[in-house]
Amino acid sequence: MPELPEVETLRHDLDKEVGGRRVKVVEVRAARIVRRHRNRKDFAVRLVGHKLGPASRLGTLLLLGLDAEDRAALVVDLGAGGRLLKERSAAPVDRHTDAVLTFTVGGDLRALDLGEAGELFVAGEPELDELAEERRGAVDPLADALTWQAFNAKLESRQEGLRALLTDPSFAAGIGPVYADEVLWGSELRWDRPSGSLAAQEVRRLHRAIQEVMQEAVRLRGTSVGDNPWLDLRGNKGEYEPHLNAYQREGQPCRRCRTPLVRERAERGETTYYCPKCQS
Numbered sequence: 001m002p003e004l005p006e007v008e009t010l011r012h013d014l015d016k017e018v019g020g021r022r023v024k025v026v027e028v029r030a031a032r033i034v035r036r037h038r039n040r041k042d043f044a045v046r047l048v049g050h051k052l053g054p055a056s057r058l059g060t061l062l063l064l065g066l067d068a069e070d071r072a073a074l075v076v077d078l079g080a081g082g083r084l085l086k087e088r089s090a091a092p093v094d095r096h097t098d099a100v101l102t103f104t105v106g107g108d109l110r111a112l113d114l115g116e117a118g119e120l121f122v123a124g125e126p127e128l129d130e131l132a133e134e135r136r137g138a139v140d141p142l143a144d145a146l147t148w149q150a151f152n153a154k155l156e157s158r159q160e161g162l163r164a165l166l167t168d169p170s171f172a173a174g175i176g177p178v179y180a181d182e183v184l185w186g187s188e189l190r191w192d193r194p195s196g197s198l199a200a201q202e203v204r205r206l207h208r209a210i211q212e213v214m215q216e217a218v219r220l221r222g223t224s225v226g227d228n229p230w231l232d233l234r235g236n237k238g239e240y241e242p243h244l245n246a247y248q249r250e251g252q253p254c255r256r257c258r259t260p261l262v263r264e265r266a267e268r269g270e271t272t273y274y275c276p277k278c279q280s
């Protein structure tokens with residue numbers, strides 16, 4: 001499942017490998033993924049003939065600028081398990097493929113497994129402003145120069161368990177099950193600590209852990225775990241897995257205190273992994 005470090009890895013690679021390429025053909029294989037448009041053709045005509053520009057990010061949304069007069073962008077929402085793949089045009093098309101953008105030179109960009117939540121659309125400037133406005137309240141762990149004082153005020157304004165808060169997209173962008181557990185382990189805090197109960201020192205630890213964990217995960221190009229692991233633009237796995245300190249490590253010794261980690265049912269039926277001794 002792509003969380004923020006995986007999305008940022010894709011953004012970086014898209015910028016390098018897709019930026020500057022001109023779209024020749026757009027094939028939408030699943031109509032639901034372009035549901036903001038009247039139909040598939042309406043989506044395609046916004047792209048064909050245009051060069052994809054620099055890649056940016058709005059929280060977990062990926063934006064590829066277009067060389068169009070209205071400063072529009074192709075927006076990619078990967079949903080729960082979507083992928084983007086840069087392929088040779090001659091490569092066989094996987095049956096999970098939802099859309100294929102073929103460039104005039106240099107292969108295809110393919111979107112796979114967007115599921116029910118994922119989508120592609122071309123947005124003009126007003127719509128992009130609206131999308132930015134909707135996300136203004138959420139912390140971007142990679143982009144914000146967020147002071148711990150401001151972070152503290154945000155925490156105190158909410159009264160929730162820390163894990164529920166961290167994974168709430170209206171609080172922070174792109175912290176899912178993997179990085180929530182890692183951030184909490186890094187800050188020595190339990191998943192169910194009420195957000196308003198933290199001492200100043202604990203807020204500082206949490207604030208620091210969010211940035212450190214997310215930045216390190218970007219440096220190592222994300223986490224690929226499980227049967228259907230996340231893959232980057234070239235189909236390669238991320239390298240963060242050996243650095244996981246909590247996620248899916250139940251029964252293994254805590255790397256700080258050697259106590260076996262436990263797994264527990266957390267909010268919304270999700271599973272959390274933590275150290276019952278040094279996280280409090």
Ligand SMILES: [Zn+2]
Pocket residue numbers: 254255256257258259275276277278279
């Ligand atoms: Zn421990």
